[in-house]
Amino acid sequence: MSSPNLQDIADQLGISKMTVSRALRGEPHVQPALRTRILETAATLGYRPDPEISKLMTHMRQKRRSQAPRTLAFIWAEKEPSDLGFSSWSQQLILGAQQRAEQLGFQLDEFHLAAKGMTGRRLSGILEARGIPGFILSPLISRSRGHVSMRWEKFSSVVIGLGYARPALHRVHHHHYLGMMTAMRHLKKLGYKRIGYYGGSVINERMFSAWSASFLAHHPLPLKQAEALLCLRREPSRQDFEQWLAKVKPDAVIEGGHSLPEWLEGIPLPEQPGIVTLGWRADRPQVAGIDQQADVLGAAAVDLLVAQEQQNERGLPKYPKIVMTEGTWRPGETVRNQREH
CATH class of the missing domain: 3.40.50.2300 (Response regulator)
Structure with missing residues (x-):
């Protein structure tokens, strides 16, 4: 019986051989949780790297860096x-x-x-x-x-x-469609139902309507009610946002930019809807959302x-x-x- 190789580990986890290779080399662009699964699977299968191949690859990488x-x-x-x-x-x-x-x-x-x-x-x-x-x-x-x-x-x-x-x-x-889907999933898990989406139409067009399509597809309410909670504007503004908020009364709002938290500052905290951004920023960690990495x-x-x-x-x-x-x-x-x- 042949010894397990990188492809065996990849097939076991349903990922690419390259991802397995990167994880075993300790490269930084592999998520920690995935790296742990790869290492555990490698140990379970009894994977052992071929020392001669490892030596050759190390030599090739060092040679490239020296040039x-x-x-x-x-x-x-x-x-x-x-x-x-x-x-x-x-x-x-x-x-x-x-x-x-x-x-x-x-x-x-x-x-x-x-x-x-x-x-x-x-x-x-x-x-x-x-x-x-x-x-x-x-x-x-x-x-x-x-x-x-x-x-x-x-x-x-x-x-x-x-x-x-x-x-x-x-x-x-x-993957903008998946980003919106993930945001909706977390809001639903927290018990939000009247989830709104307020944002710019240009950025939504630029991604072929991925955000709006995913919003409607994964909304907890029926389609017609979900459509009433979707607001795309060519030029979003604070005044327009406040009017929309008073009209549709969402219990949470998803946004694609970074303006809504400031626009909500005048609203008493108990009356504020939940806010989720699809463009999370490290300098504003208090705002929940999707880190696009x-x-x-x-x-x-x-x-x-x-x-x-x-x-x-x-x-x-x-x-x-x-x-x-x-x-x-x-x-x-x-x-x-x-x-x-």
């Missing part, structure tokens, strides 16, 4: 360098991408399309002159569909987010880009891939167990 790292690009599509310091999500995204690039033996340099005088064509020339074979393009925030005129045929490329519509490229994005998203973008670079794949892909990463629920003071009140 001058190849450079890849991370292009901020809309943000100026001064704007990035105000976004914890952006900081987390680039940090995760840079750390993963370093682990794989690459250097990730940042570029800005919004810089004065910069265009997609000019930036393409800069990347080509520096011998940079591929880039990651950050999300287009201000509109649901857009276009960047890079010289795509010269590079490997990955786009973060779903809003970028043309040309069709490999993409990595947070932007660092994991950035790392996944690097994985997809490096795979193309190593296969010498350039230009527009014939079959574009979409890779989704999961978020995680973060409890907070803005929701409470309704059954205890």
Whole structure:
């Protein structure tokens, strides 16, 4: 009988062989709970690494690190360098991408399309002159569909987010539908029923209505009642939110941005609805919600880009891939167990 291998562990847990390999190597982008399950399964199956293969892989990794790292690009599509310091999500995204690039033996340099005088064509020339074979393009925030005129045929490329519509490229994005489903599941578990969703229509369009569709699909109330609790605005405002709140009287509100907690400050605490954000922030841990784990998203973008670079794949892909990463629920003071009140 042959000794168990990585594939045996992966098959036992229903995960990828690569995830098993990363967990056994102690890499940081594996959830602690999953890493524990992998280690326990490996021990149960009696897995033992082949010392010769381990020695060879260690030598190859050390050799790659000792060489001058190849450079890849991370292009901020809309943000100026001064704007990035105000976004914890952006900081987390680039940090995760840079750390993963370093682990794989690459250097990730940042570029800005919004810089004065910069265009997609000019930036393409800069990347080509520096011998940079591929880039990651950050999300287009201000509109649901857009276009960047890079010289795509010269590079490997990955786009973060779903809003970028043309040309069709490999993409990595947070699993927004699952994020809303997770938020709804936790609110229902806490006893909330009249759950509302107030947010911007542009961001919902950018993700192909994933949030609104998941909200209606997983609402505890019948569809017609759930539809009455869904409010999407082209330009959300405090006044509009207060009018909507007084009209529909939700016992909890899910939001996609970060404005609602401030808008609720004038309402007495016992009368405030529960608040859940779909974009949890580490600098506001009191607000419960979905941590999109932007660092994991950035790392996944690097994985997809490096795979193309190593296969010498350039230009527009014939079959574009979409890779989704999961978020995680973060409890907070803005929701409470309704059954205890």
